Amino acid sequence: MFRQDALLDLAFQALADPSRRAMVDRLAIGPASVSELARPLALSLPGVMQHLAVLEASGLVRSQKIGRVRTCSIEPTAFRQAEQWIAERRALWERRLDRLGQFLEETKDE
Amino acid sequence: MFRQDALLDLAFQALADPSRRAMVDRLAIGPASVSELARPLALSLPGVMQHLAVLEASGLVRSQKIGRVRTCSIEPTAFRQAEQWIAERRALWERRLDRLGQFLEETKDE
DNA sequence: TAAACACTTAAGTAGAGCCTTAAGTAATAC
DNA sequence: GTATTACTTAAGGCTCTACTTAAGTGTTTA
Numbered sequence: 525m526f527r528q529d530a531l532l533d534l535a536f537q538a539l540a541d542p543s544r545r546a547m548v549d550r551l552a553i554g555p556a557s558v559s560e561l562a563r564p565l566a567l568s569l570p571g572v573m574q575h576l577a578v579l580e581a582s583g584l585v586r587s588q589k590i591g592r593v594r595t596c597s598i599e600p601t602a603f604r605q606a607e608q609w610i611a612e613r614r615a616l617w618e619r620r621l622d623r624l625g626q627f628l629e630e631t632k633d634e
Numbered sequence: 635m636f637r638q639d640a641l642l643d644l645a646f647q648a649l650a651d652p653s654r655r656a657m658v659d660r661l662a663i664g665p666a667s668v669s670e671l672a673r674p675l676a677l678s679l680p681g682v683m684q685h686l687a688v689l690e691a692s693g694l695v696r697s698q699k700i701g702r703v704r705t706c707s708i709e710p711t712a713f714r715q716a717e718q719w720i721a722e723r724r725a726l727w728e729r730r731l732d733r734l735g736q737f738l739e740e741t742k743d744e
Numbered sequence: 745t746a747a748a749c750a751c752t753t754a755a756g757t758a759g760a761g762c763c764t765t766a767a768g769t770a771a772t773a774c
Numbered sequence: 775g776t777a778t779t780a781c782t783t784a785a786g787g788c789t790c791t792a793c794t795t796a797a798g799t800g801t802t803t804a
Contacts, residue, residue: 533650539720540647541792542639552726558751571793573752578791592750592801600731603724607717610649614713616662621710651762668781681763683782688761702771702780 528605534582535606543567544575548598551585555597558587638715644692645716653677654685658708661695665707
């Protein structure tokens with residue numbers, strides 16, 4: 525319960541930054557090295573590393589180092605959880621609107 | 635393009651805080667006043683107001699004041715956009731994994 | 745072995761973010 | 775008309791973030 529909530533924190537926090545979303549965009553296509561992630565961003569490499577650390581801490585991305593290059597890739601599970609959290613709230617609200625509309629419809633002629 | 639990206643920033647930022655997610659949780663059930671939102675939170679009222687301002691700035695929530703009570707409710711559009719952003723990236727990645735699995739399957743006996 | 749490469753660590757800084765208390769304002773209830 | 779209610783504004787403090795430059799470490803290439 526605590527654990528789950530804290531992870532959502534980290535995931536949404538991670539997605540709140542445009543540089544990190546750009547990194548995710550790149551990774552959605554397929555794995556990439558740190559330098560590849562850095563190339564399109566106007567950031568120093570340490571800056572990119574820090575963003576990567578945030579993404580990894582959130583569980584959205586994982587990476588492994590082979591030789592001198594670190595390869596990063598997307599971890600779909602965390603994406604699914606964040607997506608679901610939003611979807612559930614939206615569904616709840618929309619169901620409510622439906623009921624309300626139905627109620628208005630039914631009582632229209634009173 | 636810029637506009638859209640900045641709004642996603644604000645939406646994910648807004649969802650990154652557990653107090654704000656609690657407020658959204660409450661609002662998913664139906665509209666509520668500021669005090670109602672505040673009651674379960676261990677926060678001063680101005681604190682809650684600030685969170686509300688963040689939620690409104692992100693477009694996830696809107697509110698209107700009637701008399702002396704401000705009523706808040708969920709704005710589903712912004713939820714849909716955040717949800718879609720995540721879903722698209724996940725779909726892209728999973729499609730890739732499928733292709734990869736298919737490729738491995740096809741070349742298994744070589 | 746020396747140079748180049750791909751990170752990695754450390755340290756420092758400017759600005760945001762989250763929270764508080766204190767002091768309003770406007771609407772309702774008594 | 776005074777008290778209560780329901781917010782609202784302002785100001786300040788403390789922490790966290792996003793970035794930087796400078797100086798490493800370990801791997802490959804020439």
